[in-house]
Amino acid sequence: MKTTRVPIIPKKQTFAKVDAPHAIDFKAICVFAATGFFLEDDSFFKDEKILQPGTEYVLNANGQIQEQNSFFKWYSKPRDISFKTALAEFTDLFEMIVKEQTGNNRVLLPLSGGLDSRTQAVALKHLKADVHSYSYSFKDGFKEHKISELMAKACAFPFDPFIIPSHYLWEVLDDAAAINNCYSEFTHPRQMAVLKEFKAMEGEFSLGHWGDVFFDRGIAEQDAHLTELDLIYKKVIKKGGLAVASALWKSWDLDGDFESYLKMRIQKLLNQIDIDDKGAKIRAFKSLYWAPRWTSVSLSFFQEAQPVNLPYYDDRMCQFICEIPEQYLADRKLQIEYIKNRDATLARIPWQEQMPFNLYNYENNKLPYNLPYRIKNKISRKMNAIAGKKYIQRNWELQFLGESNDENLRSYLYDASFLEFVDQEVIDSMYNKFKAEDPVFYSHAVSMLLTLSVWNSKFNKS
Template structure:
């Protein structure tokens, strides 16, 4: 019988059939999907189809039905207290460079560069390994010029570099193509890479993507001994989008389910979180939850845009990196300490380039990003935003701001979201009106979920 082994953090989801389940929509799962932007655990749009869980060995019968599934990896927290921080940084460097070398081999690497630490860490490793790299950055039109940081990193490493500005309204000419690439398992407003999909094929042979480094190599900013219910409350706030919750609760009632949707979702998250066998540190347990349930079902979905064009590698997803994290004391992971020290040791010049999250400071000075040291930059930044507002060029910080706001986009959006057989028209109209007449930032998620669900309904609900 066929066997499928899933990675600890899968880069692609594998959907299998479940014998005996009705071939009908899973409306409870769809409510969760609307509230969060992704499907929870092994849910799909259908009751008779499930996604194979991470870190499992699965047996299918000759007809493709799932026969059995067993876990071969569980996230744990077994810190090696004998390792010093310095030795840990050395161990990380050796492991990370080995992973990247194994993944990319002698191929020309396509490296997206942001202003953060994950891609910068990759740049350090690729430069040390002597790999041929074609790098790029993208910024929103009228957004923060993140490409300046990417260009500085590329220049320091002698990488090829291109800077792209993401233009308004690219989504509408690509929307059905995108729906087929990610199969509508995640909302449409995040994947900026879709704007460049036809350009990637000219850049190199294989992507090296920096996803999930910011989760694995950081703390979750909670007290070590936070109790489980409080941990679930933290997770709930992280995964639930307020306007999505609002819409999901109304759909829950419309479908006739008992009780309150919010209680149902909270209990599901609580059950999944309690099953993680980590007692010693709340940060490690929350990180594990996110790596099991968030990374494969949200982060991984839009990686399909990259893999549609070229093979992808994701060093932070590597099984050996995940196992490494389980042995590292939380005190070493906190505040991105390992990556920061690795960059400083391997390439001090890259450490002196602005860190976007702590701008205008760098990896040597970011601790000064507090009053009074950051007051001059805060004043400058506020004046710059005011100037743009006066010029009617407000700062663009989110992809949907480029796709949903002008007149032609409004027509496209309305045309798509009302073609939806799963959500009643009165609810669609309410969400659409709220977005147009009230707080757009608050209601954008619900609109985006309606758009994604409408595309799924059109293309896949046969």
């Protein structure tokens, strides 16, 4: 017997066997197609399950689950404390976790225009850590690395800017599949474009994943009237996800309809979370099912190059979040005040989500204060369009658009063995709608079909 204890938010998936036939789980794959991640303990096969967060397992010699017991359940018990006390506690806890994870190692810090990595930069600068920073931007897209470079200079961190090129996906697709076993689609992880550079670095990554979920509202104000089920459903279904999942469900002749099945599963999981506050409950759901099966899967591309540390994943941070009043977590208040208190220079660097404003004046990101920036930005995009430059906002635009990309994409979608797994009618429908109807809406559907094609050729041993 072997005992395995899974962290509250695990860094990677751990597989185990169950007493079931070795057969493809078509229903699970439909959920994967709709959302981009597998739900709960699902995998591609019925006899393979993923160990769940905050749970201790006993496995037999054959790797089958014999016993499981939860040691942590998400809760919401806000303490009656002031914001000042909450900020002091966050400061002490966050810096303690960062210091413990860093040790005497060199830190590889990805910087962005947001707040999670900026919060890490503040802590690492305060702790006088040895840091090598970097950032990336899409070719012909927003120059996110320019904001990151300002932060690196303010901290005196060495800095590398990376530009994500077009067409890189097809050269690294086999390697990417070997790394994540096709448990996430391939157009999101920009890391594959610079994996060679990552491997040449020395140190350990410190990543800010999940900070934006912990330190913000569980639900947006405009969505407060929605039910918990509708909130999760709205959040997890990708554009075009329902279309491709429903088409696959029908083509595989599964019982009932996909949408009813997915809503039933989500509601069942929601019912198991004993939290009354709607925002806290949504945050708990995301941390239980989204973080381990989507966010953590993408960590594998970092882990392929160097060890990975995640301060927001620490068990103590998870417990801290459960006891902080929701109004203190909302709108990134704790992170904003932490940065302002520790390093005013970093706080004055523009916040990408609130361009061109910073942490001291971002509330001015409204008319008429933001009008000059909006006009300038619009003129710049129009001038680029006249010059024939397309403004790139998403990775799939670099990898799917253009003649060469299209040729590579079609070679996977219309591979002979994949056409035995997925009806050509489904592929034709999604591909043609992507090409001629709405590429933004159907890009996810096409990306998921690409992922399933690669999985079918490499891992489908049913």
